Amino acid sequence: MTSSRPFNFSAGPAVLPEPVLRQVAAEMLDWHGSGMSVMEMSHRGKEFGSILATAESDLRELLAVPANFRILFMQGGGLGENAIVPLNLSRGGKVDVVVTGSWSRKSAAEARRYADVQIAAEGSGREIPRGWRLRDDAAYVHVCTNETIDGVEFHDLPHVDNEVPLVIDCSSHLLSRPIDWRRVGLAFGGAQKNVGPAGLTLVFVREDLLGRAMDICPTAFNYETVANNQSMYNTPPTFAIYVAGLVFQWLKGFDYAGKRGLAAIEQRNIDKAALLYGALDGSGFYENRVDANCRSRMNVPFFLTDETLNDAFLAEAKAAGLLQLKGHKSVGGMRASLYNAMSLEGVQALVSFLKDFEVRRG
Amino acid sequence: MTSSRPFNFSAGPAVLPEPVLRQVAAEMLDWHGSGMSVMEMSHRGKEFGSILATAESDLRELLAVPANFRILFMQGGGLGENAIVPLNLSRGGKVDVVVTGSWSRKSAAEARRYADVQIAAEGSGREIPRGWRLRDDAAYVHVCTNETIDGVEFHDLPHVDNEVPLVIDCSSHLLSRPIDWRRVGLAFGGAQKNVGPAGLTLVFVREDLLGRAMDICPTAFNYETVANNQSMYNTPPTFAIYVAGLVFQWLKGFDYAGKRGLAAIEQRNIDKAALLYGALDGSGFYENRVDANCRSRMNVPFFLTDETLNDAFLAEAKAAGLLQLKGHKSVGGMRASLYNAMSLEGVQALVSFLKDFEVRRG
Numbered sequence: 018m019t020s021s022r023p024f025n026f027s028a029g030p031a032v033l034p035e036p037v038l039r040q041v042a043a044e045m046l047d048w049h050g051s052g053m054s055v056m057e058m059s060h061r062g063k064e065f066g067s068i069l070a071t072a073e074s075d076l077r078e079l080l081a082v083p084a085n086f087r088i089l090f091m092q093g094g095g096l097g098e099n100a101i102v103p104l105n106l107s108r109g110g111k112v113d114v115v116v117t118g119s120w121s122r123k124s125a126a127e128a129r130r131y132a133d134v135q136i137a138a139e140g141s142g143r144e145i146p147r148g149w150r151l152r153d154d155a156a157y158v159h160v161c162t163n164e165t166i167d168g169v170e171f172h173d174l175p176h177v178d179n180e181v182p183l184v185i186d187c188s189s190h191l192l193s194r195p196i197d198w199r200r201v202g203l204a205f206g207g208a209q210k211n212v213g214p215a216g217l218t219l220v221f222v223r224e225d226l227l228g229r230a231m232d233i234c235p236t237a238f239n240y241e242t243v244a245n246n247q248s249m250y251n252t253p254p255t256f257a258i259y260v261a262g263l264v265f266q267w268l269k270g271f272d273y274a275g276k277r278g279l280a281a282i283e284q285r286n287i288d289k290a291a292l293l294y295g296a297l298d299g300s301g302f303y304e305n306r307v308d309a310n311c312r313s314r315m316n317v318p319f320f321l322t323d324e325t326l327n328d329a330f331l332a333e334a335k336a337a338g339l340l341q342l343k344g345h346k347s348v349g350g351m352r353a354s355l356y357n358a359m360s361l362e363g364v365q366a367l368v369s370f371l372k373d374f375e376v377r378r379g
Numbered sequence: 380m381t382s383s384r385p386f387n388f389s390a391g392p393a394v395l396p397e398p399v400l401r402q403v404a405a406e407m408l409d410w411h412g413s414g415m416s417v418m419e420m421s422h423r424g425k426e427f428g429s430i431l432a433t434a435e436s437d438l439r440e441l442l443a444v445p446a447n448f449r450i451l452f453m454q455g456g457g458l459g460e461n462a463i464v465p466l467n468l469s470r471g472g473k474v475d476v477v478v479t480g481s482w483s484r485k486s487a488a489e490a491r492r493y494a495d496v497q498i499a500a501e502g503s504g505r506e507i508p509r510g511w512r513l514r515d516d517a518a519y520v521h522v523c524t525n526e527t528i529d530g531v532e533f534h535d536l537p538h539v540d541n542e543v544p545l546v547i548d549c550s551s552h553l554l555s556r557p558i559d560w561r562r563v564g565l566a567f568g569g570a571q572k573n574v575g576p577a578g579l580t581l582v583f584v585r586e587d588l589l590g591r592a593m594d595i596c597p598t599a600f601n602y603e604t605v606a607n608n609q610s611m612y613n614t615p616p617t618f619a620i621y622v623a624g625l626v627f628q629w630l631k632g633f634d635y636a637g638k639r640g641l642a643a644i645e646q647r648n649i650d651k652a653a654l655l656y657g658a659l660d661g662s663g664f665y666e667n668r669v670d671a672n673c674r675s676r677m678n679v680p681f682f683l684t685d686e687t688l689n690d691a692f693l694a695e696a697k698a699a700g701l702l703q704l705k706g707h708k709s710v711g712g713m714r715a716s717l718y719n720a721m722s723l724e725g726v727q728a729l730v731s732f733l734k735d736f737e738v739r740r741g
Contacts, residue, residue: 045403052385100598100600254578255392
């Protein structure tokens with residue numbers, strides 16, 4: 018299907034697959050002959066029950082989530098999880114955090130409300146720091162595996178001691194690539210990057226980590242309670258789960274370069290990132306400052322060497338159908354987010370624009 | 380506009396106005412020429428900024444919310460607020476709760492994690508209890524002004540001592556009638572009744588109650604933080620806010636019985652409830668057990684005197700296009716929820732069915 022829609026590089030909420038949006042629109046007044054919009058269904062009814070069950074099963078299949086992990090559909094986003102994780106796992110004890118950018122720094126600050134937090138290593142926002150000081154008696158180690166603002170990504174999950182669970186905030190690479198569950202105790206991510214609408218948070222938790230919540234943990238955010246109630250202790254964000262479920266089905270059927278499903282989307286993500294980083298590196302006019310071994314495939318911050326051209330760049334990009342390229346206010350410059358639903362054509366259009374703008378203004 | 384859709388009596392998530400659903404479908408791929416679905420917009424961009432600002436302003440106008448109240452768009456639902464309210468307002472001190480049914484009982488239990496909770500009075504789920512034992516030094520008094528499960532509603536807000544703020548959980552009557560803000564310190568409600576999709580929680584908080592949060596309150600749920608960041612400390616449930624905003628516009632333009640807006644919807648709600656309670660009371664075959672002075676306009680639980688007919692009743696109702704009439708499992712029987720988007724025709728159809736079923740099976 019050819020679309021006339023512009024290319025949307027928002028860091029999140031972000032572009033969604035057009036076929037998903039079309040299906041959502043088509044089913045808005047009557048989901049599968051039920052006579053109801055998904056927004057209007059009781060979460061306890063069989064219709065929504067089937068939507069939730071299919072979404073969970075498709076997600077488990079896509080990410081090869083092992084049977085000893087529970088998948089929770091929650092609310093509160095990544096910033097909510099920054100409190101909810103220590104409330105559930107820290108037992109008020111020790112938490113080690115590796116700081117690689119803005120998000121992990123925020124996670125460390127929030128966890129201090131509940132736990133004895135140590136910064137195990139701290140990077141500048143352009144690299145993954147070495148020499149982690151990990152405590153053997155920590156309740157968990159927290160890592161943000163893709164820093165949305167800084168554009169730093171762990172391409173391989175770190176291997177920490179088996180006795181200390183690794184918690185990964187994978188909001189902005191979730192479903193863009195496989196996850197090595199052998200290295201993970203808990204993974205969480207807001208939906209509004211690769212999954213669906215904002216307001217849905219996915220949590221994958223190893224079963225042995227359930228039942229550790231502090232007494233002060235709100236019941237609605239207690240992982241064990243949520244797990245025991247199949248994500249329906251409180252009314253879940255039903256419509257967002259439905260849209261996410263359609264995204265999962267789109268991903269399962271995704272074809273690219275002779276691959277299918279998650280392998281196909283990962284390959285396209287690799288190709289998209291290579292195309293954009295190649296263009297940036299091949300120019301003296303633009304610059305990405307992240308170490309080559311940990312550049313994010315999802316979020317590509319870059320700078321014009323002449324920053325007085327920033328406003329012209331953004332205005333001309335928008336006129337060319339390239340939206341939401343402004344960098345995060347804490348970093349400045351530009352940022353192109355290349356989530357799953359961003360096509361190769363979108364990145365090609367961006368690269369063409371980069372070259373054209375450089376020719377005209379460089 | 381005439382619809383062929385069935386009538387949906389779900390207690391929530393619940394029926395939404397059909398014109399709203401049609402507009403959501405029409406704007407799904409391109410909101411107002413932006414080239415984006417609302418789901419795909421950065422919450423920091425001007426497009427979503429205008430959606431949020433209009434929604435808040437329309438909501439403030441509809442409910443005549445005074446200038447010294449902040450309106451917060453949050454996540455976590457009513458069960459989340461059961462913890463978030465005491466975390467923000469109790470200071471670990473005393474909280475008085477009036478129990479009128481299932482929801483206020485849950486609120487009391489959750490608040491005990493954070494505060495010295497006293498049940499100020501307790502009803503059976505069929506009446507508003509008298510003789511409240513209120514403590515002058517309580518941090519607040521909590522009341523559920525409409526018990527969704529039991530069908531008990533405060534038609535007038537209680538008057539408690541000015542020095543002790545009244546907190547009302549108004550999830551299931553929010554926007555069905557005016558609120559007397561002079562009697563309220565804080566009001567909260569999940570959206571999935573009269574407002575929009577599940578996953579959005581509205582909080583109205585008097586400004587002098589901000590800044591009282593306990594240290595253990597998660598930052599994402601700290602009212603002062605949320606207020607200071609215009610509900611954008613974390614990514615808000617943007618799409619749900621957009622749908623809610625369309626519902627607010629629908630309400631502002633609603634005409635009925637020579638009235639307009641909230642007054643018109645309230646009058647229709649009064650008429651719908653009178654029609655259904657009249658039919659139930661006029662029959663020996665059906666029964667509502669709530670005291671006449673506190674029967675809910677929104678949620679009408681009722682019982683067949685011969686409960687062996689329950690399954691037949693539900694099956695035949697569904698065949699007649701009357702959906703989701705099964706009562707809550709804790710109460711049994713039936714429940715018809717008559718939220719704003721339920722038409723008078725829908726209640727007339729239900730009443731006709733009640734009479735017809737009684738004639739055939741009575």
